[in-house]
Amino acid sequence: MRHRIRIAVGxxxxxxxxxxxxxxxxxxxxxxxYPQDDARPADATVRLFAARPWRRWLRPSVHIGGDFxxxxxxxxxxxxxxxxxxxxxxxxxxxxxxxHMLLHASAVAKDGRxxxxxxxxxxxxxxxxxxxxxxxxxxxxDEFTLIDPEGGDAxxxxxxxxxxxxxxxxxxxxxxxxxxxPLLAGTPKGDIRHLIPRPEAVAAMxxxxxxxxxxxxxxxxxxxIEPMGEGEAFVRLTEASTNYVALGExxxxxxxxxxxxxxxxxxxxxxxxxxIALVEQLWAETAR
Amino acid sequence: MSAVxxxxxxxxxxxxxxxxxxRDWDSVIGVARSEAMLATLAHRLADADLRPTVAALFADQRxxxxxxxxxxxxxxEMARRALAPAGIEFxxxxxxxxxxxxxxxxAGRQIGDLDILVLAHDIRRTENLLLKAGWEWVKSDPYDDxxxxxxxxxxxxxxxxxxxxxxxxxxTILPRTHRITxxxxxxxxxxxxxxxxxxxxxxxxxxxxxxxxxxADGDLQGGLRNLWDFHTMTRDFAAVDPAFxxxxxxxxxxxxxxxxxxxxxxxxxxxxxAVLPGGWDRQDPADRWFRRRLLARDDWGRVxxxxxxxxxxxxxxxxxxxxxxxxxxxxxxxxxx
Numbered sequence: 001m002r003h004r005i006r007i008a009v010g011x012x013x014x015x016x017x018x019x020x021x022x023x024x025x026x027x028x029x030x031x032x033x034y035p036q037d038d039a040r041p042a043d044a045t046v047r048l049f050a051a052r053p054w055r056r057w058l059r060p061s062v063h064i065g066g067d068f069x070x071x072x073x074x075x076x077x078x079x080x081x082x083x084x085x086x087x088x089x090x091x092x093x094x095x096x097x098x099x100h101m102l103l104h105a106s107a108v109a110k111d112g113r114x115x116x117x118x119x120x121x122x123x124x125x126x127x128x129x130x131x132x133x134x135x136x137x138x139x140x141x142d143e144f145t146l147i148d149p150e151g152g153d154a155x156x157x158x159x160x161x162x163x164x165x166x167x168x169x170x171x172x173x174x175x176x177x178x179x180x181x182p183l184l185a186g187t188p189k190g191d192i193r194h195l196i197p198r199p200e201a202v203a204a205m206x207x208x209x210x211x212x213x214x215x216x217x218x219x220x221x222x223x224x225i226e227p228m229g230e231g232e233a234f235v236r237l238t239e240a241s242t243n244y245v246a247l248g249e250x251x252x253x254x255x256x257x258x259x260x261x262x263x264x265x266x267x268x269x270x271x272x273x274x275x276i277a278l279v280e281q282l283w284a285e286t287a288r
Numbered sequence: 289m290s291a292v293x294x295x296x297x298x299x300x301x302x303x304x305x306x307x308x309x310x311r312d313w314d315s316v317i318g319v320a321r322s323e324a325m326l327a328t329l330a331h332r333l334a335d336a337d338l339r340p341t342v343a344a345l346f347a348d349q350r351x352x353x354x355x356x357x358x359x360x361x362x363x364x365e366m367a368r369r370a371l372a373p374a375g376i377e378f379x380x381x382x383x384x385x386x387x388x389x390x391x392x393x394x395a396g397r398q399i400g401d402l403d404i405l406v407l408a409h410d411i412r413r414t415e416n417l418l419l420k421a422g423w424e425w426v427k428s429d430p431y432d433d434x435x436x437x438x439x440x441x442x443x444x445x446x447x448x449x450x451x452x453x454x455x456x457x458x459x460t461i462l463p464r465t466h467r468i469t470x471x472x473x474x475x476x477x478x479x480x481x482x483x484x485x486x487x488x489x490x491x492x493x494x495x496x497x498x499x500x501x502x503x504a505d506g507d508l509q510g511g512l513r514n515l516w517d518f519h520t521m522t523r524d525f526a527a528v529d530p531a532f533x534x535x536x537x538x539x540x541x542x543x544x545x546x547x548x549x550x551x552x553x554x555x556x557x558x559x560x561x562a563v564l565p566g567g568w569d570r571q572d573p574a575d576r577w578f579r580r581r582l583l584a585r586d587d588w589g590r591v592x593x594x595x596x597x598x599x600x601x602x603x604x605x606x607x608x609x610x611x612x613x614x615x616x617x618x619x620x621x622x623x624x625x
Contacts, residue, residue, distance in 0.1 A: 001588055013341065015314050017588050040341050041313030045321070047588055067321040067589065096321075098352040099344070248355035 001047060007031045007089075008040070010146065010157040010205050012097065014089055015042035019050045020060065023081030030082075030160040030181050030194055034202055044096055046088035048081060064088040068095040080187050082194065086162060093144060093157070094242035100146035100155060101247055101254045104240045107140035107154055107209075108132045114154040114209035115283060116145050116262075117217055118240045121189070124219035127167040128275050130195055134174055135276075139201040140209065149250040152257050153208035158201050160194040168193045170272060212287040214264035215279060223274050225282065226266040233264040262288060291315030292512075292585040298329060299516065300561045305336045313342055315587035322589035323512045327353035327396030353396045357387045360399040363453050364388065364486060367404060370421035376414055378404040379479045379487045381458065381497065386517065388482040393520040397513070401445065401454035405489075407476050408459040415443055415457065423448050423455060431620060439465045439609065461497050462505055465609040470500065470543035491525040491532065492539035499552035500545050503578070507597070507604040511582045512559075519556035523563075533565045551575065555582070 001017030003024040008014070018024050047065035050056045061075035062084040068091055076084045094102065105118035106129035115137075117125040126142040133139025140156035147154055160181065163171050168191060172180060181194035214233055228236075237255055238244050244251045263286045269275035289297075294316050297303035308316065320326040330346035331353075338346065364384050371378060380388055383399030406414050423446040427433050436444040442458040460472035475497075479487040489497060495518060502514035526532040540549040554575055556562035559582065581600050584593040591597050605614055 015318075039310050039339075041310050041317060041339065043317070043341075043345050045314075045318040045589060047590070049590075065590075067318060098348045246352065246355065248359060250351075250355070 001049070005031070006036070006038070006042065008035060008037065009089070009159045010141070010155060011099065012044060012093055012157070013037075013040050013042045014044050014046060014092070016046040016048070016085055016088070018048040018081070018085075019056050020048070020062070020078060020081060022078060023048055023062070023085050026082040026181065027085055030196055033196070033199055035205075044089075044092035046085065046092060048084050048088065051075065064091070066092050068092055074188075076187070080184050082181065083184055083187050083189070083192055086159070086194075089159065090143060097146075098243065098246065100148055101244065101251050102242045103145045103147060103237060104143070104242065105145045106142045107145040107156070108137035109140050109154075109156075109209035110137050110283075112207075112209055113212035113287060114140060114145075115213040115215065115279065115287065116154060116211055117215045117279075118237060119217050121164070122219065123217050124167075124269070124272070124275060125217055126161060126163070127170065127219075127272060128217060128279065130161045130163065130167070130171050131174075131272055131276060132279070133161075133197060133201060134171075138204055138209075139197045147211070147254050147258060148208065149247065149254040151208075152211065152254065152261070154211050155208055156201075156205045158197045158205050160196055163193050163195055165190045171195055211258055211262045213283055214259070214262050215282070216264070216266045217275065218266065218268045219275070221268045221270065223270065223278060224266075224268040225278065228264040228266050230259040230264075233259040290583070290585075291319040291587045292323075292583050295319050295323070295325070295329065296512070296559050296583070299325075299332055300559070301332075302561065305333055305338060310339075313339070315589075317342075317345070318589045319585050319587070322585060324398045324510060325396075325513050325516065327398065328393075328513070328516060329396070331395040350396060353398070356399060357394065357397075359453075360384050360402065361387055361484070363402045363448075363451070363455075364404075366421075366448070366451070367402060367418070367455060368485065370417050371406075371414060374413060374417055376406060376410050376417065377487065378406045378414075379476055379489060380482065381405055381461075381489070382501070385482065385486070385488040385494070386521075388484045388486045389488050390483065391521060392524055393517045397517070401456050403456045403458060405458045405461070405472075405476060408472060411443065411457065411459045415446075418446055418455065418457070422450055426454070429624075431624070435617070439463055439613075441466075461500055463608050465613060466504070467607055468500070468504055468544040470496070470545060474542060490539075491521070491529070492536045493543075495522050495525070495536055495552075496540050496543050496545045496549055499540075499548040500543075503548040503551055504545065504607055505604065507601040508578070508581045511578075515552065515555055515559060515582065518552045519560040519562050522553065522556070533568065551578065555579065559583075 003018045003021050005016050005024050005027050045066050048062050051063050060078040062081050063075045064084050066088050105116050106125040107114050107116045108129050119125045129142050141158050142161040144157040179196040184192040320329045327349040330349040381403035386394040426447050427444045433444050441460045441463050442456045445454050447454050461470050475493050478490050480490045482488045498518045540546045553568050557564050581596055586592045
């Protein structure tokens with residue numbers, strides 16, 4: 001394709017091709033500090049393309065393609081090309097990656113141990129991970145956490161963090177503006193702005209961490225902590241995994257071990273400060 | 289050289305994988321994924337000396353394909369448990385059959401839906417039993433539903449509500465309205481045991497079905513994979529039975545499939561280097577269009593020749609139904625858009 005870039009996030013090497021220069025330029029800026037290995041072939045392909053040649057210029061709309069596609073997915077306007085690229089990358093990982101069990105969860109690590117946060121979008125898992133990652137935690141990822149079926153370790157997928165709506169101002173107040181991408185206003189997922197993870201988090205992206213605490217955050221409402229049984233955590237994580245079924249017995253074994261070895265809690269919190277205090281407290285008291 | 293050609297050469301072992309540059313691998317992996325053949329390639333290159341990251345990706349693919357095959361055979365077992373108590377026997381078709389019979393094309397082969405073949409007079413009872421056992425209809429459109437029942441070679445697809453897997457119940461291997469009418473009764477009555485607890489088509493019929501599915505029914509989407517099936521199964525059948533090609537001819541004649549079977553063999557020779565017996569080893573000028581269609585993918589996995597793709601799409605419909613019916617069908621479909 002006319003414009004292209006290669007990006008490695010965690011264990012996945014992407015190649016992304018585009019009919020337009022803009023999305024690639026935006027990706028180049030976000031991923032400039034990520035390690036580059038030109039000798040490494042790509043595991044996954046993403047294509048950003050115009051359905052008809054004239055739609056490159058005339059009301060340009062970006063279709064998301066690649067090794068795996070979602071049939072009938074709506075295209076995005078060119079101004080949201082970066083979001084299209086992000087969705088395309090997520091899709092290839094969610095549907096194509098088999099080396100690890102994928103959890104739709106954010107994660108941060110400290111001293112080689114990981115705290116994994118799973119929840120629907122809007123639960124605040126990304127925001128919590130981003131804010132913790134600005135403190136003394138290593139950000140492992142805001143979207144996927146990878147579990148090694150053999151040993152049970154968590155692996156990072158530290159793509160550029162996708163900040164949404166209120167979280168944008170909250171994080172922007174604390175970080176250098178050079179680490180923020182352009183504001184994508186009014187996307188189907190609300191306002192979006194990307195945050196480049198700290199260089200230490202990117203440099204450590206291949207280092208595994210031992211899962212030590214599982215959280216199921218819920219943003220809004222009074223501060224509350226609810227211990228969660230193995231069964232419920234198991235069922236919730238099967239729903240949060242995009243390849244649990246495809247992994248078969250290995251997926252079952254990995255998930256069973258995770259919920260047996262790691263304490264799990266549901267938490268509610270009214271604002272980020274309370275959320276951070278809550279997870280720090282739980283980490284100090286219960287993390288294994 | 290284009291990536292799709294490199295893929296074909298790697299499968300045919302005409303190209304040493306050590307000669308591929310990193311950027312060649314990018315496109316070969318992408319194209320192999322587009323053709324649903326990445327795990328097949330991973331098996332084919334299992335002993336090759338590959339770059340560590342490619343070797344790791346291929347190992348993932350082999351493991352994943354093994355799990356997927358186990359799941360596909362489990363699905364076949366579920367169908368058997370739903371149908372066997374009522375005395376309905378079925379023949380496994382395509383991917384699940386290749387896996388059940390432990391054929392070499394099954395190594396890494398993606399298996400989509402479960403395809404089974406039952407006798408035409410069992411079709412109603414089969415449907416009822418499957419519905420009772422938890423399968424549900426997928427097509428809600430009454431026209432589509434009626435179209436399947438009146439004109440197709442299979443029931444409208446059903447999906448299992450708990451396991452989320454599709455089953456296609458066939459009563460023959462080409463649409464009723466197709467210009468060619470294979471002998472469905474012979475397909476079922478001459479089926480053989482697979483070794484596992486399933487029946488599969490006998491070798492010659494299996495090759496006939498593979499060729500019919502690839503060249504007489506569809507628009508050659510996924511054609512490289514189907515051609516790989518045809519190539520490896522005919523090669524292996526002929527290796528254990530020197531009379532195989534003659535038997536294949538006889539069965540192809542019985543089913544009216546001599547043209548597609550011969551063409552599949554020539555394409556397997558042209559692309560994958562199949563060795564054909566004397567009478568088969570000819571040239572047909574029209575084959576080039578098929579070769580072109582099979583290889584019409586660019587290095588990003590996109591179909592490169594939309595006109596040719598469209599032409600094969602129209603051809604598939606042209607073979608499937610008589611012109612007046614085709615016109616009516618397209619008119620109805622167009623109005624529903």
